Amino acid sequence: MIAQLVALFIGTFVSEDLACTVAGALAARGELSIVAATAACAAGIYVGDLGLWLAGRVLGSRVMEWPRVRGALTTARAEQFANWFDQHAAVAILGSRFAPGTRLPLYMAAGAAGSSFVLFARWTLIAVAIWAPLLVLTTAFIGDQLRSRLGDWFTWSGYVAAGGVIAVLAVSRIVRRLWSCRLRQYATAAISRIWRWEFWPMWLFYAPVGLWIVGLALRYGGFRTITAANPGIADGGVVGESKFDILQRLPREWTIPSALLEEGTPNARAEKLQAIIDTQGWGSSVVLKPDTGQRGAGVRLVTRSDEAVDYLTLAAASVVAQPYHPGPFEAGVFYYRWPHWTTGKILAITDKHFPAVVGDGRSTLEDLVWAHERYRMQAQTFLARLGARRSDVPAQGIRVGLGIAGNHAQGAMFTDGSWMCTPALEARIDAIARAYPGFFIGRFDIRYRDRDAFMAGLDLAIVELNGATAECTNIYDPAATLLSAYRTLFRQWRLVFAIGAANRHHGRPASTSQRLFALVRAHLRASTPFPISD
Numbered sequence: 031m032i033a034q035l036v037a038l039f040i041g042t043f044v045s046e047d048l049a050c051t052v053a054g055a056l057a058a059r060g061e062l063s064i065v066a067a068t069a070a071c072a073a074g075i076y077v078g079d080l081g082l083w084l085a086g087r088v089l090g091s092r093v094m095e096w097p098r099v100r101g102a103l104t105t106a107r108a109e110q111f112a113n114w115f116d117q118h119a120a121v122a123i124l125g126s127r128f129a130p131g132t133r134l135p136l137y138m139a140a141g142a143a144g145s146s147f148v149l150f151a152r153w154t155l156i157a158v159a160i161w162a163p164l165l166v167l168t169t170a171f172i173g174d175q176l177r178s179r180l181g182d183w184f185t186w187s188g189y190v191a192a193g194g195v196i197a198v199l200a201v202s203r204i205v206r207r208l209w210s211c212r213l214r215q216y217a218t219a220a221i222s223r224i225w226r227w228e229f230w231p232m233w234l235f236y237a238p239v240g241l242w243i244v245g246l247a248l249r250y251g252g253f254r255t256i257t258a259a260n261p262g263i264a265d266g267g268v269v270g271e272s273k274f275d276i277l278q279r280l281p282r283e284w285t286i287p288s289a290l291l292e293e294g295t296p297n298a299r300a301e302k303l304q305a306i307i308d309t310q311g312w313g314s315s316v317v318l319k320p321d322t323g324q325r326g327a328g329v330r331l332v333t334r335s336d337e338a339v340d341y342l343t344l345a346a347a348s349v350v351a352q353p354y355h356p357g358p359f360e361a362g363v364f365y366y367r368w369p370h371w372t373t374g375k376i377l378a379i380t381d382k383h384f385p386a387v388v389g390d391g392r393s394t395l396e397d398l399v400w401a402h403e404r405y406r407m408q409a410q411t412f413l414a415r416l417g418a419r420r421s422d423v424p425a426q427g428i429r430v431g432l433g434i435a436g437n438h439a440q441g442a443m444f445t446d447g448s449w450m451c452t453p454a455l456e457a458r459i460d461a462i463a464r465a466y467p468g469f470f471i472g473r474f475d476i477r478y479r480d481r482d483a484f485m486a487g488l489d490l491a492i493v494e495l496n497g498a499t500a501e502c503t504n505i506y507d508p509a510a511t512l513l514s515a516y517r518t519l520f521r522q523w524r525l526v527f528a529i530g531a532a533n534r535h536h537g538r539p540a541s542t543s544q545r546l547f548a549l550v551r552a553h554l555r556a557s558t559p560f561p562i563s564d
Contacts, residue, residue, distance in 0.1 A: 034062060035070040037209075042074030049074065050162060053453070054169020064170055072162035081155045086141025112143035119146075123153040127161045212400060217220035219406040227515070228438070228506045229407050231297060239519050250527040251534070257541035259498045259530035262468020265541045266530065267497010269553045270322050276352045276495050279466050284458075285492040286477070287312070290321065291349040296342040303338055303351055312353035317434075321348040329435040355477040355491050358384075359484070360436040361447055363455075364502045365463050366471040366525050370534050374460045377525070378502040378518065385412070385432040389424025396420040398430075404508075405432070408441050415441075436475060444506040450485050458487030466495075468538075470529050473500035498526050 034056065041049035053067035092436050115122060126133040140150055140547045223229050247253045257266040262279065274290040289306045291299045307316060318341050319329045328345065331339045331354055342349065360382040367374025385405060387398040399405045399412045399420075412432050414419050424430050433441045463469055475493040476484075483489035505515035534540055541549075 031062065031066075034064060038067065038070040039074040042071055043078055046071070046075050046078075047165065050165035051169045054166045054171075054417070055244060057166065057170045064166065067170075068163050068166045071166060072158050074159045075162055076155060079133075079158065082134060082137035083141035083147065083150050083154075086138035087144070089138070089142060111139065112145045112444060115140050115143065115145040116149055119149045119153045120156075123150070123157050124160070126486070127157045143513070215400045215406050216409075219409065226407065226508075227512050228508065238516060239513050239523065242520050243523055246523060246527040250531040252543065254540045254543050254546050255530040255534060256498045256526050257530070257546060258533040258538050259471050259526050260469050261533060262466055263472075263497045263537045264399045265546070267472060268499050268541075268546065269549050271497060272321050272348075273494050274321050274348070275321075276497075277350075277492070279469075280492060280495065281462055281465050284462050284490050286352045286355055289351045291318075291342065291351055293346060293348060296339045299342045299349070300335055300338045304335060305373065306351065307353075310353075315354035317352045317354050318342075318345070318349050319352075320345060327440075329437075329440070333435055342447060352493070354434075354481050355493070357477045357479065359479070359481065360384075360475065360477045360493070361438070361450065362444070362503045363459055363476060363486070364472070364522070365459050365474065366529065367460070367463065369470065369536060373457075374463055376456050377457060378504045379447035379450050379521065380503040380506075381445045381450065382436040383443040383445065384434065384436070385441045385443070387424075387432065389426060389428040389430065391426040394421050394422065394423050398424075404443065405441070411441055412441075419503060436477075438503060439508050443508070444503050446507045446510065448504070448505040450481070452485045452487075454487040454552050455485050458490065462490075462492070469495075469497075470533070471526055472497045498530070 038049050038053050041052065050071045053062070053071050056062045057064040058065045101257060122136060125306070126136050137150075137154075193472070243253075247255070257268055260266045263276060267276075274288055277285055277288045287310060289310075291303060291304070293337065299357060307314075314333050315331060316338070317329060317331055318338065320327070330337075330341050331536055332341060362378075362380035362382065364378045364380075365374055366377055387395065387402060387405070389398070395416055396413060399409050399416075405412060415433065436442050438444050453540075459474065462474070473496045475496070477491045478484040478489040480489050502518050504510075505518050530540065
């Protein structure tokens, strides 16, 4: 008897109707009391309903953007829906029991919106107390007809068969869910990360590089040697350097203009920004980013004063402002020069590709992201950036950009751009680098309009310059091998340490170990309010 009651309880998670039908038939045969059979089904249904509310609470706003939920609700605003649900809980919950297909989205949305759990639990209990007995008693009432048609179905072998039916239904439901389009895309992305190393977690990918750096530190006089690689940049550009200060030391004709918005009230900083825009004639589109940002976090394109205020409210620290350069191209050029050289060289060039999807008139932006073989690998980054726009349906042929930050972690695709390295470009980069006193190794991030002009060294707009810990980002080319990536990084870090050691030999100072440790610790502990960039 206990086993049967447990089976009925669990069976409600697969199909409430089937479980209640089996319970009524068992009660009709006298195998179970009508009270026990009804209680087992009611308990399972009630627990399942509470589980839907809790699942919605855990998943939060993502539930409100689910197409099935959006289609079932009259409002998309969580606070308004929560107030409405609390005021009409009785009608909503009791009505959903008799309206097929509405219970799951309604209950999950109630949890996601933060409705009252007490009210939900109370009225759900009442609804289950009406619904479960109704199904079980109806089945028990017609039990004689069922017995005449099913014969000995509900003997012990019948129980096994009924259990098999429930098991088959459960397995089929799980299989359908696992092989639904979205979950199949999610599983494909998760599994393909095994060999698509460019999407590995940084701690995993950099583990061998970390060991190499330890070896270099032992060879070249300690970790602080890298802080002497670029004496003209604070601490060599290891971490925490001011992007604005670096930009001010580069030739103006080859850099995007910039301004520093130091700490202060959001409105005062926004007014200062507007004054700069008006004075310099920057136009309405301005890029804001943290002065000491890392890995592209916090890059925002603003076009209105209220957007600037919102950004500056979150970004309490100093912010760099630049007029937006539309590109459409961007390159990462890694440069190095030994202290005794008169001219430097380009070590690597990265050709950056900004993510975009093309509408088909039917699919939402979220669907288009998940359908893309590459973008699904960073779907959470894109969907967080899109926010409520993820449910928009772009028209046929309309191209929608998914990001403006030329950063791999923010969704840009990097390919090897060594084919763009010409003597003219190398000469231009070298001239710019030598114009910066105390700069010897690092990466220029450059926007440009025309490839031929860029390769001729004529069309360069430097977005920023990164110092000692910059990457040769061409390693993330999808066509590159893991071995070639490590080979490039090993060479890059050997140059950083060797150049730093050479500068120290010529009397250039290096930061103390204590300062270097403090900088790295502060960087690791720091949290940015902008994990996702535009």
